[in-house]
Amino acid sequence: MALAEHVRKLGALQDLDTRIRQWEEEKAHDPDALVELRRQVSTAEAALADETRRSEEAELTRRAKDKELQADAERMNKYKEQLLSVKTNKEYHALLHEIEGAKADSSLLEDEILALMVELDALAADVEKVSAELKIKQAELKKAEKAHAAHMAALEVEMSGVLAERETLRADIDPDVLKRYDRILVARAGIAVAKVGPDRVCSGCNSLITHQTLNELMRGQRIIVCENCGRMLFLNDSEGE
Numbered sequence: 001m002a003l004a005e006h007v008r009k010l011g012a013l014q015d016l017d018t019r020i021r022q023w024e025e026e027k028a029h030d031p032d033a034l035v036e037l038r039r040q041v042s043t044a045e046a047a048l049a050d051e052t053r054r055s056e057e058a059e060l061t062r063r064a065k066d067k068e069l070q071a072d073a074e075r076m077n078k079y080k081e082q083l084l085s086v087k088t089n090k091e092y093h094a095l096l097h098e099i100e101g102a103k104a105d106s107s108l109l110e111d112e113i114l115a116l117m118v119e120l121d122a123l124a125a126d127v128e129k130v131s132a133e134l135k136i137k138q139a140e141l142k143k144a145e146k147a148h149a150a151h152m153a154a155l156e157v158e159m160s161g162v163l164a165e166r167e168t169l170r171a172d173i174d175p176d177v178l179k180r181y182d183r184i185l186v187a188r189a190g191i192a193v194a195k196v197g198p199d200r201v202c203s204g205c206n207s208l209i210t211h212q213t214l215n216e217l218m219r220g221q222r223i224i225v226c227e228n229c230g231r232m233l234f235l236n237d238s239e240g241e
């Protein structure tokens with residue numbers, strides 16, 4: 001097999017290596033849309049936790065105020081009982097004063113409790129709203145995760161074919177040529193071979209190769225690398241067909 005033929009096979013090998021590289025990238029990074037959905041779900045979860053906590057706090061405050069109100073009522077009843085057994089006018093007026101005080105406290109507490117109940121209703125509505133939003137986002141995420149997993153599984157099957165194809169192809173290429181290819185592949189961000197068309201442009205770096213380089217390439221007696229990017233060049237005959 002002529003050297004040019006080996007290099008030509010490298011073009012096919014490069015295509016496979018590029019696909020494998022893209023696949024590895026895909027495996028390493030989840031799609032932006034999926035990452036964004038996960039972020040939205042955590043935001044909704046945090047919002048629900050926040051609303052729930054506020055609601056629980058308001059409920060605790062309401063219960064505490066209910067107890068205070070009850071204590072005030074008991075205090076008032078006690079004073080009223082005491083009223084029945086007072087001996088002096090001074091004692092009587094002192095008790096009436098206490099009762100008035102307890103009444104004023106109760107009235108204030110009742111207002112506060114009423115306001116809290118309005119707040120609790122609003123908070124309950126908020127919790128319900130945020131909870132519904134969270135459920136929608138969770139369902140969206142679940143669907144997206146499932147679709148992504150299916151996509152990756154299908155890709156895995158496809159790629160096992162590509163890997164096998166790659167091994168077959170490599171077995172058919174001169175080991176020294178392969179060694180150079182592998183070295184450039186690592187050094188040049190996964191692209192080791194570049195095409196050159198009749199326009200003399202290297203597809204790897206878009207620079208113009210010399211006429212002499214093109215002539216040597218056409219002779220196909222040795223491996224020609226791009227003077228600019230160092231990638232192995234092969235002629236792209238198909239261009240212009």
Ligand SMILES: [Zn+2]
Nearest residue numbers: 202205226229
């Ligand atoms: Zn180049």
